[in-house]
Amino acid sequence: MELQNLTLHTDKYQINMIYAHWKMNRHNNIRVFDAYFRKNPFHNGYSVFAGLERIIHYINSLRFSEDDIEYLKTQPENYDEGFLDELRNLKFTGTLYSVMEGAIIFPNEPIIRVEARIFEAQLIETALLNFMNYQTLIATKASRIKQVAPDDLFFEFGTRRAQEADAAIWGSRAAYIAGFDGTSNMESGKRFGIPSIGTHAHSWVMDFESEIEAFRAYADVFPDKTVLLVDTYDTLKSGIPNAIKVGQELEAKGYKLKGIRLDSGDLSYFSKKARKMLDQAGLDYVSIIASNDLDENVILDLKFQGAKIDSWGVGTQLITAADNPSLGGVYKLVARKEKERYEPVIKISGNPEKVTTPGLKTVYRIINKQTNKAIGDYIAFVDEDVKNAKQLNMFNPIHTYIQKTVKEFDAVEILKPIFQDGKQVYDLPTLKEIRTYHNEQLSLFWEEYLRKLNPEHYSVVLSESVWKVKTDLMASKS
Ligand SMILES: Nc1ncnc2c1ncn2[C@@H]1O[C@H](COP(=O)(O)OP(=O)(O)OP(=O)(O)O)[C@@H](O)[C@H]1O
Ligand SMILES: O=P(O)(O)OC[C@H]1O[C@H](OP(=O)(O)OP(=O)(O)O)[C@H](O)[C@@H]1O
Numbered sequence: 025m026e027l028q029n030l031t032l033h034t035d036k037y038q039i040n041m042i043y044a045h046w047k048m049n050r051h052n053n054i055r056v057f058d059a060y061f062r063k064n065p066f067h068n069g070y071s072v073f074a075g076l077e078r079i080i081h082y083i084n085s086l087r088f089s090e091d092d093i094e095y096l097k098t099q100p101e102n103y104d105e106g107f108l109d110e111l112r113n114l115k116f117t118g119t120l121y122s123v124m125e126g127a128i129i130f131p132n133e134p135i136i137r138v139e140a141r142i143f144e145a146q147l148i149e150t151a152l153l154n155f156m157n158y159q160t161l162i163a164t165k166a167s168r169i170k171q172v173a174p175d176d177l178f179f180e181f182g183t184r185r186a187q188e189a190d191a192a193i194w195g196s197r198a199a200y201i202a203g204f205d206g207t208s209n210m211e212s213g214k215r216f217g218i219p220s221i222g223t224h225a226h227s228w229v230m231d232f233e234s235e236i237e238a239f240r241a242y243a244d245v246f247p248d249k250t251v252l253l254v255d256t257y258d259t260l261k262s263g264i265p266n267a268i269k270v271g272q273e274l275e276a277k278g279y280k281l282k283g284i285r286l287d288s289g290d291l292s293y294f295s296k297k298a299r300k301m302l303d304q305a306g307l308d309y310v311s312i313i314a315s316n317d318l319d320e321n322v323i324l325d326l327k328f329q330g331a332k333i334d335s336w337g338v339g340t341q342l343i344t345a346a347d348n349p350s351l352g353g354v355y356k357l358v359a360r361k362e363k364e365r366y367e368p369v370i371k372i373s374g375n376p377e378k379v380t381t382p383g384l385k386t387v388y389r390i391i392n393k394q395t396n397k398a399i400g401d402y403i404a405f406v407d408e409d410v411k412n413a414k415q416l417n418m419f420n421p422i423h424t425y426i427q428k429t430v431k432e433f434d435a436v437e438i439l440k441p442i443f444q445d446g447k448q449v450y451d452l453p454t455l456k457e458i459r460t461y462h463n464e465q466l467s468l469f470w471e472e473y474l475r476k477l478n479p480e481h482y483s484v485v486l487s488e489s490v491w492k493v494k495t496d497l498m499a500s501k502s
């Protein structure tokens with residue numbers, strides 16, 4: 025895949041900060057940043073991580089071109105020539121840990137940790153958050169949608185309504201990670217190997233003298249792949265009867281009509297009528313696909329009404345995350361490396377949820393050995409031995425009354441090394457592997473945490489050492 029250079033895809037204040045660091049000769053100081061978010065979107069109980077592949081491509085192609093440098097020269101900041109030379113030589117030399125795409129993740133735990141020269145670590149904040157926030161948001165929305173009808177097929181139809189091309193392309197990949205089955209976007213199909221699918225539009229029908237001619241013509245061209253859109257004129261009186269006629273004609277030629285698509289009106293009523301009419305005509309194998317501003321709530325309601333729909337085309341609501349259009353992921357400085365020691369740093373806030381958690385940390389998923397289900401996530405300093413601990417005190421830093429001691433557990437570190445000293449040490453998994461990993465991850469959680477309405481709160485806790493450093497630092501700053 026062609027790598028796109030997005031080095032200037034950053035906020036100006038990042039460039040100005042790294043310039044000021046350079047002027048003060050602080051730019052080589054090693055710093056640690058954590059990326060995390062504070063609240064699940066859509067009132068969901070979890071989020072689904074996506075965006076890592078693009079972050080890896082971005083970091084691997086991090087280079088200021090001469091064009092970029094020329095642009096920087098036009099800026100009123102009047103950056104020194106020495107700084108521009110430093111930029112000319114820039115590449116990522118740091119270490120980056122991340123959870124894997126498809127992972128189930130929760131608020132307030134590091135999902136990406138960057139340890140690098142401040143010069144690099146500061147520069148990449150904007151793009152890294154941009155990729156992580158959008159793709160994780162869409163994967164989470166897709167997961168909610170898929171969950172309401174796990175045995176049905178879901179197709180991503182949102183390109184025309186997406187916030188421009190990148191969102192459409194990477195959004196359809198995010199949806200596929202979280203369980204969608206295909207996309208209408210051909211570029212995503214080509215780039216990522218996602219199954220691409222398509223029916224036809226109303227314009228196809230309107231371009232012929234009659235609906236039946238339009239259906240026949242399409243079936244002639246695609247005799248074994250035809251899905252007919254039946255709502256251009258009158259769904260019950262002409263659309264479905266004409267589709268049945270064409271289905272029977274196809275049968276006579278040894279083919280099978282694949283499906284019909286409903287795109288307006290009462291989708292429950294029409295689908296039940298359509299199913300009956302198709303079955304009575306011997307076309308019980310013809311599937312019914314629905315579209316029209318669908319989201320997880322409408323689909324759930326249609327399932328509840330007993331709609332006879334097998335496949336769902338979901339566009340606008342998914343690709344724009346319409347009911348919660350951003351994920352508020354942040355990237356915070358958590359430690360300064362001084363002479364081989366990591367000095368934890370903190371950002372204080374009146375809102376306890378916004379106080380940062382200091383130090384060089386990692387995240388363990390604590391799994392009950394008997395049930396093989398996740399109990400909670402445990403944030404500890406990297407040098408704490410969590411895996412071999414006899415017992416853990418799961419102590420919630422915000423809701424301090426929540427405490428439990430766990431004994432028979434496996435601690436699985438969910439942050440994985442992606443770059444070590446600038447070198448990529450992580451082999452990119454295939455999308456198939458990512459989908460499998462996602463499903464394995466889902467199976468680690470009790471359904472109480474996964475349900476779409478009022479899910480149980482999943483515990484994300486701090487080790488006692490992290491909590492102590494945090495409270496001591498808070499006390500020292502107040
Ligand atoms: N049985 C149903 N129960 C609940 N919601 C439904 C049902 N049937 C359709 N819907 C949803 O109701 C909304 C109907 O929107 P709208 O009134 O704009 O569509 P329409 O008039 O049928 O079609 P269009 O305007 O696209 O020709 C859509 O989001 C659709 O998915
Ligand atoms: O509704 P979405 O979930 O976004 O799914 C994609 C929509 O795009 C197409 O409609 P079109 O662009 O022709 O316009 P329409 O929505 O007015 O039918 C298609 O027929 C779906 O209705």
Ligand SMILES: O=C(O)c1cccnc1
Nearest residue numbers: 181208221222223224337
């Ligand atoms: O193939 C389809 O039916 C389709 C594709 C994009 C948007 N709406 C429908």
